[in-house]
Amino acid sequence: xxxxxxxxxxxxxxxxxxxxxxxxCPGCGDYAILKAVQRVMPEIGADPAKTVFVSGIGCSSRFxxxxxxxxxxxxxxxxxxxxxxxxxxxPELDIWMVTGDGDGLSIGGNHSMHLLRRNxxxxxxxxxxxxxxxTKGQAxxxxxxxxxxxxxxxxxxxRPASPCAFALGSGxxxxxxxxxxxxxxxxxxxxAHAHQGAAFIEIFQNCIVYNKDVFADFxxxxxxxxxxxxxxxxxxxxxxxxxxxxxxDAGQLTLKVVxxxxxxxxxxGVIIHDVTNRSVAHMLVELPFGAFxxxxxxxxxxxxxxxxxxxxxxxxxxxxxxxxxxxxxxxxGQTWNVxx
Amino acid sequence: xxxxxDEADAxxxxxxxxxxxxxxxxxxxxxxxxxxxxxxxxxxxLSTALAGNDLATFPDFPAEIRAPQGTLFGVSAFQINFGSxxxxxxxxxxxxxxxxxxxxxxxxxxxxxPGGLIIADSGEFSKRNLDKAKYAANxxxxxxxxxxxxxxxxxxxxxxxxxxPFGLGNKDALRCKNMWTLxxxxxxxxRDRAPLIAWLKGKFAKxxxxxxxxxxxxxxxxxxxxxxxxxxxxxxxxLEPVPAAPGLYRTVNGAEAVSLGxxxxxxxxxxxxxxxxxxxxxxxxxxxxxxxxxxFGVTTFQAEDEIAAICSAIGASWAGQLxxxxxxGPGIALKGEGIGLAVMTELPLVIINSQRGGPSTGLPTxxxxxxxxxxxxxxxxxxxxxxxxARSPSDAFECAIEAVRLAVQFMTPVMLxxxxxxxxxxxxxxxxxxxxxxxxxxxxxxxxxxxxxxVLPYKRDARGVRPWIKPGTxxxxxxxxxxxxxxxxxxxxxxxxVHQAQTDARKAKIDGIAAHVPAQAVSSGNTSxxxxxxxxxxxxxxxxxxxxxxxxKGVDVAHIHVRHIWPLPANLGELLGGYNHILVPExxxxxxxxVLRDQFLVDARPLNKVSGQPFTIAEIEAAIxxxxxxxxxxxxxxxPADDTQLPTTKAAxx
Numbered sequence: 005x006x007x008x009x010x011x012x013x014x015x016x017x018x019x020x021x022x023x024x025x026x027x028x029c030p031g032c033g034d035y036a037i038l039k040a041v042q043r044v045m046p047e048i049g050a051d052p053a054k055t056v057f058v059s060g061i062g063c064s065s066r067f068x069x070x071x072x073x074x075x076x077x078x079x080x081x082x083x084x085x086x087x088x089x090x091x092x093x094x095p096e097l098d099i100w101m102v103t104g105d106g107d108g109l110s111i112g113g114n115h116s117m118h119l120l121r122r123n124x125x126x127x128x129x130x131x132x133x134x135x136x137x138x139t140k141g142q143a144x145x146x147x148x149x150x151x152x153x154x155x156x157x158x159x160x161x162x163r164p165a166s167p168c169a170f171a172l173g174s175g176x177x178x179x180x181x182x183x184x185x186x187x188x189x190x191x192x193x194x195x196a197h198a199h200q201g202a203a204f205i206e207i208f209q210n211c212i213v214y215n216k217d218v219f220a221d222f223x224x225x226x227x228x229x230x231x232x233x234x235x236x237x238x239x240x241x242x243x244x245x246x247x248x249x250x251x252x253d254a255g256q257l258t259l260k261v262v263x264x265x266x267x268x269x270x271x272x273g274v275i276i277h278d279v280t281n282r283s284v285a286h287m288l289v290e291l292p293f294g295a296f297x298x299x300x301x302x303x304x305x306x307x308x309x310x311x312x313x314x315x316x317x318x319x320x321x322x323x324x325x326x327x328x329x330x331x332x333x334x335x336x337g338q339t340w341n342v343x344x
Numbered sequence: 345x346x347x348x349x350d351e352a353d354a355x356x357x358x359x360x361x362x363x364x365x366x367x368x369x370x371x372x373x374x375x376x377x378x379x380x381x382x383x384x385x386x387x388x389x390l391s392t393a394l395a396g397n398d399l400a401t402f403p404d405f406p407a408e409i410r411a412p413q414g415t416l417f418g419v420s421a422f423q424i425n426f427g428s429x430x431x432x433x434x435x436x437x438x439x440x441x442x443x444x445x446x447x448x449x450x451x452x453x454x455x456x457x458p459g460g461l462i463i464a465d466s467g468e469f470s471k472r473n474l475d476k477a478k479y480a481a482n483x484x485x486x487x488x489x490x491x492x493x494x495x496x497x498x499x500x501x502x503x504x505x506x507x508x509p510f511g512l513g514n515k516d517a518l519r520c521k522n523m524w525t526l527x528x529x530x531x532x533x534x535r536d537r538a539p540l541i542a543w544l545k546g547k548f549a550k551x552x553x554x555x556x557x558x559x560x561x562x563x564x565x566x567x568x569x570x571x572x573x574x575x576x577x578x579x580x581x582x583l584e585p586v587p588a589a590p591g592l593y594r595t596v597n598g599a600e601a602v603s604l605g606x607x608x609x610x611x612x613x614x615x616x617x618x619x620x621x622x623x624x625x626x627x628x629x630x631x632x633x634x635x636x637x638x639x640f641g642v643t644t645f646q647a648e649d650e651i652a653a654i655c656s657a658i659g660a661s662w663a664g665q666l667x668x669x670x671x672x673g674p675g676i677a678l679k680g681e682g683i684g685l686a687v688m689t690e691l692p693l694v695i696i697n698s699q700r701g702g703p704s705t706g707l708p709t710x711x712x713x714x715x716x717x718x719x720x721x722x723x724x725x726x727x728x729x730x731x732x733x734a735r736s737p738s739d740a741f742e743c744a745i746e747a748v749r750l751a752v753q754f755m756t757p758v759m760l761x762x763x764x765x766x767x768x769x770x771x772x773x774x775x776x777x778x779x780x781x782x783x784x785x786x787x788x789x790x791x792x793x794x795x796x797x798x799v800l801p802y803k804r805d806a807r808g809v810r811p812w813i814k815p816g817t818x819x820x821x822x823x824x825x826x827x828x829x830x831x832x833x834x835x836x837x838x839x840x841x842v843h844q845a846q847t848d849a850r851k852a853k854i855d856g857i858a859a860h861v862p863a864q865a866v867s868s869g870n871t872s873x874x875x876x877x878x879x880x881x882x883x884x885x886x887x888x889x890x891x892x893x894x895x896x897k898g899v900d901v902a903h904i905h906v907r908h909i910w911p912l913p914a915n916l917g918e919l920l921g922g923y924n925h926i927l928v929p930e931x932x933x934x935x936x937x938x939v940l941r942d943q944f945l946v947d948a949r950p951l952n953k954v955s956g957q958p959f960t961i962a963e964i965e966a967a968i969x970x971x972x973x974x975x976x977x978x979x980x981x982x983x984p985a986d987d988t989q990l991p992t993t994k995a996a997x998x
Contacts, residue, residue: 022823024835053818058659069823069836074815076662077825078655079685085620085652089659089667090815092643093618097663097815115655118648315645319638326639330611330778333640334604338539339594339775340394 017042020052022072033184033209034063037131038070040189041100047190048197056099058087060107063138064131064209067102081112084119087126088311095312098197099126105146106136109165113145120174122311123201127193130167130204133211134218141214153214168289168303171204172282179285179304183208183223188234188301195302201310222298235288235301240274243297249274250296259287261296279305368427369583370435371529374452375444377411377420380522385422386770387526387543391535392426393595393772396585399426400885402434402958403768407625407708414468414476419451428584432736433885434769436960440532442525444468444499446477453489461493463528465521467500499524506564507557516554520561527565534582537566589774596773598737598766599629602670602696605744607640608778609694610666612745613752614785616641618660619668620653622675625708626764627698630670650675654682654695661691662824664788664814666748670696672764673715674705680723683757685826687727687850690802690810692751692758694744699763699881701956710956711764713881714932719759720910720939726847728854730754731910733761735884738773740766743907745781746861752786754857755809761909763931765882765958789813789820794832802834807860808853857911864913869895869902872922875971878948880906880936883929883959890964901968909936917944925971927951929964 020042028034045055055073059065061080068075074097078086087101101119108116108130119128135153136142143153143160146167150159168179178199182189184207196203208219222231233243233250241250246264251273253260262272278284285304291297373388375381382403392399402423411418425435437457443449445468453462469482483489484496503524504517512520523544530537541559548555569580596604610617619642621631635644643665647653654669661667671679676697686693699715701707715722719731730750734740740762747760789811794800801822802810813820822834828846830837867884868891869876879887884905891903904919906912920926920940926948928937934950941948951967953959 024823052821054816056815068825071823072821074821075823075825076659076689077823077827078658079681079826082651082655082682085647085655086659086662088645088647088652089618089620089656089661090663092645092656093616093660093663093665094814094816114648115652118652315643319643322636322638328611328640330608330640333607333637334778335592335594335775337594338390338394339592340396341592342396342588342590 015046015050015052017046020045020072022070024069026070027066028063029213031212032063033133033211034067034131036184037129037189037207037209038067040193041071041129043190044193044197048194050098054096054098056090056097057102058083058090058099059102060104060112061138062104062107062136063133063211064102064104064129065107081107081110082115083107084112084115084128088119088122088124091124091126091312092315095125095316101126101128103128103130104137105130105132105134105144105167109145109167109170113170116170117174120171120176120202120204123175123177123308125201125310125312126203127196128202128204129193130206131209132167132206133209133215134164135211135215137211137214147215148218151215166289167206168204169286171206172286172289172304176204176304177201177306177308178203178302179289180205180302181208181298181300182206183219183300184210185223186300192301195305199305200307222293231293231297233297233299235277235279235299235303237277237279237302237305240269240276242269242274251275259284259291259296279303282306365581365583366427366439367429367583368425368431368435369440369533369581370423370425370438370457371440371442372421372423372438372452372455373442373444373525374419374421374448375442375522376413376448377406377408377418378413379420379444380519381420381422381444384522384526385424387540388529389424389595389770390543391530391540392424392533393593394539395533395535395583396588397426397428397583398431398586398588398772399424399770400431400434401425401770402765404957405709414445414447414473416447416451416477419448421448421452426583428586430586431771432888433961434958436962442529444521444525446473446479446483449483450477450479453492456492458491459493461495462489463525464494464496465499465525466496467498469496502564502568503561506561510553510557510560512553512557517557520558523558523561524565524568527562527567528569529565530562531566531569532580534580537562588772592775593772594775595770596737596741597629597768597770598734598740598762599626599698599768600633601737601740601773602734602744602760602762603630603633603637605741606634606666606668606694606748607637607642608741608781609745609748610641611778612781612783612785613666613748614783615664615666615752616643617668618657618665619644619670620647620656620660621645621670622647622650622653624650624671624675626700626767627670627672627675627696629767630696630698650678651682654679654686654693658682658686658689658691658693661686661693662689662815664812666692666694666752668694668696670698672698672700672708673702673718676715676718677722683729684723684725684727686757687723687729688826688828689824690755690850692755692812694747694751694758694760696744696747696760696762698767699761701764701954707956709764711882711958712931712954712956713761713763713883714935714954715761716880716909716930716932716935716939719761726851728851728910729757729759730854730857730908731759731761733881733907733909734766735879735881735905735907737766737769737771739884739907741773741776746907749784750857750861752812753784753809753860754807754853755812756854761881763882786812788817790817792819798833800832800834802829803832804849804853807856808849855911858908858914861908861911861913864904864906864908864916864919866919867903867905868892870900871902871919873902874900874923875925875927875968876902876904876920876923877927877929877964877968878904878906878920878936878940879929880909883931886959886961886964887929889961890968893961893965894968899968899972901971906936909939912939912943917946920944920946920948925949927967927971929953929959929967931959
């Protein structure tokens with residue numbers, strides 16, 4: 005081989021820990037997510053100097069301080085706009101955005117939408133704990149109806165937003181789900197990183213102070229088999245140790261749960277997960293939990309050209325054959341001479 | 345100034361008695377917003393510049409794109425002041441009003457100088473249009489315009505006749521009216537039609553019939569003046585070229601000048617530009633200009649809102665480019681939190697505010713200077729930043745370079761104030777030679793600046809400035825954010841003494857800039873005396889002329905025009921102390937006056953106007969006069985304001 009491959013110094017998760025003291029509440033799900041991300045970095049061969057974590061405001065947004073990379077803790081809801089400016093200024097930077105349900109879907113919902121529709125190449129980790137943590141426990145846009153909180157003492161009445169449905173509706177080309185303590189979170193994050201374009205990951209995160217165990221219905225070990233549907237590209241949508249699966253109800257154009265006898269999922273009509281099927285992705289993110297398991301893993305992954313590449317191509321076209329001679333620019337247009 | 349009627353016969357015809365040729369003439373074109381008045385004015389401006397006259401313009405258009413035809417609120421006007429002397433304002437009262445319909449006449453005739461000339465298109469004075477303009481009777485016929493000279497003829501019919509050979513529909517034919525009118529104006533002021541014909545050919549290159557029709561209309565208007573049909577009412581007038589510094593000139597408006605200045609500043613700093621913008625009147629033109637200058641290392645990003653516009657620019661600055669954002673007052677308000685973050689993270693950023701009338705949506709297309717408090721103080725916390733204000737379209741070029749210089753040399757956001765008047769108004773500009781600009785190249789931190797290879801992002805130099813560290817640089821990984829930070833390391837630290845120390849450091853850094861900006865000069869007059877008129881921004885023109893006229897009459901008055909609004913130049917306080925009285929004309933309710941009082945404990949007196957229109961020279965002359973008419977120690981004597989100039993709006997000396 006003639007090509008010389010530079011050998012990257014291998015890193016360990018420890019190398020990605022900054023010298024800052026982590027200040028989340030003991031037992032917070034954020035610790036597990038931080039560990040997962042610090043495990044991801046060596047596995048994807050990331051370069052700390054070219055890795056950037058950008059956040060808004062909230063508990064999750066403290067994340068950049070704990071990574072031994074470049075980091076920018078910005079203002080509430082606006083992280084997507086900073087990410088856009090940073091990436092357009094230097095497309096070589098690998099940007100991870102960290103946000104929450106309040107930061108990303110309430111005050112920053114507009115920016116999230118535009119980041120996704122533009123398809124800027126970055127990873128967007130939305131820590132969903134269905135509550136405002138840092139401001140001490142108010143209901144958030146993902147809080148379920150009836151959530152009691154200091155701002156909703158008799159229970160919230162507004163209907164919650166679905167982060168993944170929002171992302172798909174905004175034009176996202178990669179949508180995935182995981183949860184804080186899941187052993188699969190690393191692989192989900194790696195898949196997000198491998199995706200070229202805006203990769204949206206909803207991470208269910210347990211706020212042990214203000215919304216404790218709100219996801220226990222599917223994250224607890226005892227119910228994991230029956231209430232988690234882990235999606236794998238090319239594999240049938242099976243859960244509950246392969247005894248149940250997801251099939252298409254062709255009459256209603258919806259999904260349905262079917263029983264699988266003796267492992268014969270084909271006979272039961274269980275469908276195969278195709279990460280490029282946008283219609284099924286829409287159905288998966290909207291599955292009502294309870295009647296259905298929680299769809300987890302890579303739900304949708306169908307890349308399109310990235311925003312920064314389109315900008316670079318467009319600008320290159322605009323620049324082609326033109327000089328950057330300032331004197332000529334200043335003297336442009338209809339001019340006249342005044343003699344001595 | 346004189347009217348051009350009768351007393352000015354251009355002096356060309358042999359045997360004429362000696363005529364008085366005015367040193368300047370003000371012409372206002374007014375019509376329906378669909379009549380092409382801005383285009384007519386723009387082309388007349390160009391022909392004026394080519395004739396070597398100095399000039400200043402004032403486009404005045406409605407907020408609506410196409411307001412209902414013929415209505416009072418749909419009138420669009422373009423005023424140009426040009427002459428054989430230095431021109432610094434768009435002129436007070438027009439000498440000539442071209443009114444393309446009744447609504448244009450009604451909304452503009454009040455400003456016309458007594459005895460001034462009205463050229464009206466009688467073809468548009470139908471019952472229907474008179475009703476829309478709320479005229480009970482036809483003003484062209486009822487004698488109500490007696491104090492002016494009226495020249496009414498059917499421009500519509502004459503235009504249709506002139507373009508008949510080209511087979512246009514009636515609507516398209518009437519669209520050539522503005523060219524017909526322009527042809528007449530070119531005749532009046534002895535202008536060459538050739539550049540305009542060339543321009544029309546270029547503009548309608550894809551539709552030669554339209555080009556020919558417009559040229560025919562232009563020629564017909566010109567010929568109309570040439571023939572005897574107008575009788576003795578209107579005379580040709582030739583204004584001699586202004587003696588100007590030799591060199592290459594072009595016309596430039598403020599939005600262009602800011603864009604060019606940013607490009608120049610970025611080249612001097614050795615940086616690419618990232619411009620994050622969101623459409624807003626009257627600031628959008630800067631986004632439009634820069635979007636066409638990609639070859640100068642410019643990236644433009646039309647963000648989803650004003651907040652994203654500034655946040656993307658801050659992100660780009662952090663990543664090592666020159667972040668720039670631009671808006672007018674309402675948008676700057678939205679950017680406030682982002683500006684605070686740029687102050688806290690000490691990143692360079694240029695923020696341009698093309699001020700318009702406020703509060704709220706206010707007067708989107710009208711000019712005002714009422715965002716000075718917002719620029720200097722308008723953020724949460726103790727959040728100081730430099731503020732630079734442009735005085736004219738061409739000055740905006742230098743101010744933009746200065747804003748870039750301050751931003752990158754002091755790692756700070758800088759606010760550049762222009763206004764709707766500067767943004768839209770055009771003036772001749774002696775094209776500068778970039779070889780004469782002093783470069784201020786930026787250097788990024790390349791190796792760790794602390795002991796044992798530690799990165800200290802907030803380690804300040806002697807001027808209190810922190811290093812600029814580009815993400816992507818090996819070994820310099822660090823985290824920044826909006827939370828208060830420890831000395832040197834920038835780590836999270838909101839302990840009491842740290843916040844005190846960092847607040848003091850941020851303030852000291854900005855205050856210290858006063859030592860790195862030019863000393864305040866006196867624009868005209870002496871460095872001490874009875875009265876000084878202190879201005880900032882686009883009031884330069886009227887103040888300059890008013891002070892010039894007053895001084896010509898022997899009045900002891902000087903003019904100081906402040907570019908560096910914050911921090912104020914180090915010598916300004918001492919300078920102001922040399923005058924007995926200080927007058928501060930502003931297009932707001934007295935904001936800079938308050939800053940001067942606060943900073944120097946001086947008795948600065950306000951002269952305020954918030955009508956959406958610039959000051960007239962006469963208004964400022966009248967205010968100067970009051971200091972010499974009615975106060976103790978009045979050695980200047982009686983100085984009446986120029987009563988040939990009637991203020992069109994009230995300027996209150998409160």
